[in-house]
Amino acid sequence: MEPIRVGVLGARGKMGSEAVRALGEAADTELVTEINREDSLRGLSEAGVQVAVDLTHPDSVMDNLAFCVEHGIHAVVGTSGVGTEELSRIQGWLGEQPRIGVLVVPNFAIGAVLAMKFSEIAARYFDSAEIVESHHPRKADAPSGTAARTARMISQARAEAELGPMPDATTRDPGGARGAEIDDVHVHAVRMTGLVAHQEVLFGTEGETLTVRHDSYDRRSFMPGLLLAVREVGRREGVTVGLDPLLGL
Numbered sequence: 636m637e638p639i640r641v642g643v644l645g646a647r648g649k650m651g652s653e654a655v656r657a658l659g660e661a662a663d664t665e666l667v668t669e670i671n672r673e674d675s676l677r678g679l680s681e682a683g684v685q686v687a688v689d690l691t692h693p694d695s696v697m698d699n700l701a702f703c704v705e706h707g708i709h710a711v712v713g714t715s716g717v718g719t720e721e722l723s724r725i726q727g728w729l730g731e732q733p734r735i736g737v738l739v740v741p742n743f744a745i746g747a748v749l750a751m752k753f754s755e756i757a758a759r760y761f762d763s764a765e766i767v768e769s770h771h772p773r774k775a776d777a778p779s780g781t782a783a784r785t786a787r788m789i790s791q792a793r794a795e796a797e798l799g800p801m802p803d804a805t806t807r808d809p810g811g812a813r814g815a816e817i818d819d820v821h822v823h824a825v826r827m828t829g830l831v832a833h834q835e836v837l838f839g840t841e842g843e844t845l846t847v848r849h850d851s852y853d854r855r856s857f858m859p860g861l862l863l864a865v866r867e868v869g870r871r872e873g874v875t876v877g878l879d880p881l882l883g884l
Contacts, residue, residue: 641666641685641688664865696712704725711868712739746856758838759795765822778822832851
Protein backbone atom coordinates (compact mmCIF):
# COMPACT_ATOMS: atom_id res chain seq x y z
CA MET A 636 0.00 0.00 0.00
CA GLU A 637 1.25 3.47 -0.87
CA PRO A 638 2.08 5.70 2.10
CA ILE A 639 -0.32 8.53 2.94
CA ARG A 640 0.91 11.84 1.50
CA VAL A 641 0.85 14.35 4.35
CA GLY A 642 1.44 18.09 4.66
CA VAL A 643 2.01 19.84 7.98
CA LEU A 644 0.79 23.41 8.52
CA GLY A 645 2.73 25.17 11.25
CA ALA A 646 5.71 22.87 10.69
CA ARG A 647 8.23 25.08 12.51
CA GLY A 648 6.24 25.30 15.74
CA LYS A 649 6.92 23.14 18.80
CA MET A 650 4.12 20.74 17.98
CA GLY A 651 4.65 21.04 14.24
CA SER A 652 8.32 20.11 14.36
CA GLU A 653 7.50 17.05 16.46
CA ALA A 654 4.81 16.05 13.96
CA VAL A 655 7.29 16.44 11.10
CA ARG A 656 9.67 14.05 12.88
CA ALA A 657 6.96 11.46 13.63
CA LEU A 658 5.45 11.54 10.14
CA GLY A 659 8.90 11.23 8.59
CA GLU A 660 9.74 8.20 10.70
CA ALA A 661 6.44 6.31 10.23
CA ALA A 662 6.51 3.66 7.51
CA ASP A 663 2.98 4.33 6.26
CA THR A 664 3.15 8.13 5.94
CA GLU A 665 5.16 10.36 3.61
CA LEU A 666 5.75 13.98 4.57
CA VAL A 667 5.58 15.77 1.22
CA THR A 668 5.38 19.43 2.27
CA GLU A 669 5.83 21.73 5.25
CA ILE A 670 3.75 24.91 5.30
CA ASN A 671 4.62 27.87 7.50
CA ARG A 672 3.18 31.35 7.93
CA GLU A 673 4.96 32.85 4.93
CA ASP A 674 4.07 29.95 2.59
CA SER A 675 1.11 29.70 0.23
CA LEU A 676 -1.50 27.04 0.93
CA ARG A 677 -1.23 26.16 -2.76
CA GLY A 678 1.79 24.13 -1.71
CA LEU A 679 -0.63 21.52 -0.34
CA SER A 680 -2.36 20.88 -3.65
CA GLU A 681 0.85 21.23 -5.69
CA ALA A 682 2.49 18.52 -3.56
CA GLY A 683 -0.47 16.17 -3.95
CA VAL A 684 -1.23 16.16 -0.23
CA GLN A 685 -3.93 13.68 0.82
CA VAL A 686 -4.04 14.66 4.49
CA ALA A 687 -3.21 18.10 5.90
CA VAL A 688 -2.32 18.36 9.58
CA ASP A 689 -3.11 21.84 10.93
CA LEU A 690 -1.02 22.83 13.94
CA THR A 691 -1.14 26.59 13.40
CA HIS A 692 -3.09 29.25 15.30
CA PRO A 693 -6.78 29.85 16.11
CA ASP A 694 -6.71 32.96 13.91
CA SER A 695 -5.79 31.03 10.75
CA VAL A 696 -7.25 27.56 11.19
CA MET A 697 -10.62 28.27 9.54
CA ASP A 698 -9.03 29.76 6.41
CA ASN A 699 -6.76 26.73 6.21
CA LEU A 700 -9.72 24.37 6.52
CA ALA A 701 -11.67 26.24 3.87
CA PHE A 702 -8.78 25.71 1.46
CA CYS A 703 -8.58 21.99 2.29
CA VAL A 704 -12.32 21.48 1.79
CA GLU A 705 -12.27 23.37 -1.52
CA HIS A 706 -9.36 21.28 -2.81
CA GLY A 707 -10.55 17.89 -1.55
CA ILE A 708 -7.82 17.43 1.06
CA HIS A 709 -8.62 15.53 4.26
CA ALA A 710 -7.75 17.55 7.36
CA VAL A 711 -6.60 16.71 10.87
CA VAL A 712 -6.92 19.75 13.14
CA GLY A 713 -4.84 19.99 16.30
CA THR A 714 -5.25 23.74 16.60
CA SER A 715 -7.47 25.06 19.40
CA GLY A 716 -10.28 27.48 18.70
CA VAL A 717 -12.62 25.20 16.75
CA GLY A 718 -15.82 25.41 18.77
CA THR A 719 -19.48 24.71 18.11
CA GLU A 720 -19.92 27.66 15.74
CA GLU A 721 -16.83 26.74 13.73
CA LEU A 722 -17.88 23.09 13.51
CA SER A 723 -21.23 24.17 12.06
CA ARG A 724 -19.45 26.27 9.43
CA ILE A 725 -17.24 23.34 8.45
CA GLN A 726 -20.25 21.05 8.15
CA GLY A 727 -21.88 23.66 5.93
CA TRP A 728 -18.81 23.72 3.66
CA LEU A 729 -18.84 19.93 3.38
CA GLY A 730 -22.55 19.75 2.56
CA GLU A 731 -24.92 16.83 2.95
CA GLN A 732 -22.72 14.41 1.00
CA PRO A 733 -19.17 15.20 2.07
CA ARG A 734 -16.30 13.87 -0.03
CA ILE A 735 -13.61 14.37 2.58
CA GLY A 736 -13.04 13.94 6.29
CA VAL A 737 -12.23 16.66 8.81
CA LEU A 738 -11.03 15.35 12.16
CA VAL A 739 -10.90 17.97 14.93
CA VAL A 740 -8.78 16.73 17.84
CA PRO A 741 -8.80 18.69 21.12
CA ASN A 742 -5.98 16.48 22.44
CA PHE A 743 -3.86 13.87 20.66
CA ALA A 744 -2.62 12.23 23.88
CA ILE A 745 -4.32 8.86 24.38
CA GLY A 746 -4.21 9.35 28.15
CA ALA A 747 -5.97 12.70 27.85
CA VAL A 748 -8.73 11.15 25.73
CA LEU A 749 -9.22 8.45 28.36
CA ALA A 750 -9.22 11.06 31.15
CA MET A 751 -12.00 12.96 29.36
CA LYS A 752 -13.99 9.74 29.03
CA PHE A 753 -13.46 8.89 32.72
CA SER A 754 -14.66 12.41 33.60
CA GLU A 755 -17.79 11.96 31.49
CA ILE A 756 -18.56 8.73 33.34
CA ALA A 757 -17.93 10.27 36.78
CA ALA A 758 -19.94 13.45 36.15
CA ARG A 759 -23.33 11.87 36.83
CA TYR A 760 -22.34 10.70 40.31
CA PHE A 761 -21.07 13.93 41.90
CA ASP A 762 -22.70 17.18 42.99
CA SER A 763 -19.81 19.39 41.85
CA ALA A 764 -17.25 19.41 39.06
CA GLU A 765 -14.55 21.93 38.11
CA ILE A 766 -11.58 21.88 35.74
CA VAL A 767 -8.06 23.23 36.19
CA GLU A 768 -5.94 23.21 33.02
CA SER A 769 -2.27 24.22 33.02
CA HIS A 770 -0.11 24.91 29.97
CA HIS A 771 3.07 26.61 28.80
CA PRO A 772 2.88 30.43 28.50
CA ARG A 773 3.16 30.39 24.69
CA LYS A 774 -0.31 28.90 24.31
CA ALA A 775 -2.52 31.40 22.49
CA ASP A 776 -5.97 30.43 23.79
CA ALA A 777 -7.56 29.95 27.19
CA PRO A 778 -9.21 27.80 28.23
CA SER A 779 -7.68 24.97 26.23
CA GLY A 780 -9.67 23.00 23.68
CA THR A 781 -9.32 19.94 25.89
CA ALA A 782 -10.80 21.76 28.87
CA ALA A 783 -13.66 23.14 26.81
CA ARG A 784 -14.51 19.71 25.42
CA THR A 785 -14.26 18.13 28.88
CA ALA A 786 -16.63 20.75 30.29
CA ARG A 787 -19.20 20.08 27.55
CA MET A 788 -18.95 16.32 28.10
CA ILE A 789 -19.47 16.79 31.85
CA SER A 790 -22.42 19.12 31.29
CA GLN A 791 -24.07 16.71 28.85
CA ALA A 792 -23.61 13.79 31.24
CA ARG A 793 -25.13 15.79 34.11
CA ALA A 794 -28.09 16.77 31.94
CA GLU A 795 -28.70 13.15 30.94
CA ALA A 796 -28.60 12.19 34.64
CA GLU A 797 -31.11 14.98 35.35
CA LEU A 798 -28.82 16.64 37.89
CA GLY A 799 -29.63 20.17 38.94
CA PRO A 800 -27.29 23.17 39.13
CA MET A 801 -24.06 22.69 41.03
CA PRO A 802 -24.02 24.16 44.56
CA ASP A 803 -22.28 27.56 44.61
CA ALA A 804 -23.13 30.43 46.93
CA THR A 805 -20.86 32.93 45.15
CA THR A 806 -22.66 36.22 44.52
CA ARG A 807 -19.66 38.54 44.09
CA ASP A 808 -16.65 37.80 41.89
CA PRO A 809 -15.37 41.11 40.48
CA GLY A 810 -11.92 39.65 39.77
CA GLY A 811 -13.15 36.54 38.02
CA ALA A 812 -11.65 34.25 40.65
CA ARG A 813 -14.25 31.56 39.91
CA GLY A 814 -12.86 31.19 36.40
CA ALA A 815 -14.65 30.89 33.08
CA GLU A 816 -17.93 29.02 32.70
CA ILE A 817 -18.44 26.58 29.86
CA ASP A 818 -21.90 25.01 29.87
CA ASP A 819 -22.12 25.84 33.61
CA VAL A 820 -18.82 24.11 34.42
CA HIS A 821 -16.11 26.35 35.93
CA VAL A 822 -12.76 26.17 34.14
CA HIS A 823 -9.52 27.67 35.50
CA ALA A 824 -6.51 28.24 33.22
CA VAL A 825 -2.87 28.42 34.36
CA ARG A 826 -0.06 29.56 32.05
CA MET A 827 3.43 28.98 33.44
CA THR A 828 6.98 28.43 32.27
CA GLY A 829 8.06 24.82 32.68
CA LEU A 830 4.65 23.30 31.93
CA VAL A 831 3.61 21.47 28.77
CA ALA A 832 -0.03 20.29 28.97
CA HIS A 833 -1.85 19.24 32.15
CA GLN A 834 -5.46 18.94 33.28
CA GLU A 835 -7.22 18.13 36.53
CA VAL A 836 -10.95 17.47 36.74
CA LEU A 837 -12.19 17.77 40.33
CA PHE A 838 -15.41 16.08 41.44
CA GLY A 839 -17.05 16.39 44.85
CA THR A 840 -20.03 15.13 46.77
CA GLU A 841 -20.86 14.64 50.45
CA GLY A 842 -17.87 13.11 52.21
CA GLU A 843 -15.62 12.43 49.20
CA THR A 844 -13.81 13.88 46.21
CA LEU A 845 -12.41 12.38 43.03
CA THR A 846 -9.60 13.83 40.89
CA VAL A 847 -9.01 12.75 37.30
CA ARG A 848 -5.63 14.09 36.18
CA HIS A 849 -3.57 13.79 33.02
CA ASP A 850 -0.07 15.16 32.39
CA SER A 851 1.88 15.45 29.15
CA TYR A 852 5.54 16.18 29.91
CA ASP A 853 6.78 15.90 26.33
CA ARG A 854 5.14 16.56 22.97
CA ARG A 855 6.14 13.08 21.88
CA SER A 856 3.16 11.90 23.94
CA PHE A 857 0.88 13.39 21.27
CA MET A 858 2.40 11.56 18.32
CA PRO A 859 0.67 8.13 18.55
CA GLY A 860 -2.70 9.90 18.52
CA LEU A 861 -1.66 12.20 15.68
CA LEU A 862 -0.52 9.26 13.55
CA LEU A 863 -3.77 7.43 14.32
CA ALA A 864 -5.74 10.49 13.17
CA VAL A 865 -3.76 10.76 9.92
CA ARG A 866 -4.35 7.08 9.17
CA GLU A 867 -8.08 7.19 9.90
CA VAL A 868 -9.34 10.57 8.67
CA GLY A 869 -9.59 9.44 5.05
CA ARG A 870 -11.99 6.68 6.07
CA ARG A 871 -14.41 9.08 7.80
CA GLU A 872 -16.32 11.48 5.60
CA GLY A 873 -17.68 14.58 7.29
CA VAL A 874 -16.68 16.10 10.62
CA THR A 875 -15.44 13.97 13.52
CA VAL A 876 -14.52 15.48 16.88
CA GLY A 877 -11.93 13.79 19.09
CA LEU A 878 -10.11 10.50 18.94
CA ASP A 879 -12.88 8.76 20.90
CA PRO A 880 -14.55 7.02 17.94
CA LEU A 881 -11.17 6.00 16.53
CA LEU A 882 -10.39 4.30 19.85
CA GLY A 883 -13.82 2.68 20.15
CA LEU A 884 -14.82 4.82 23.15
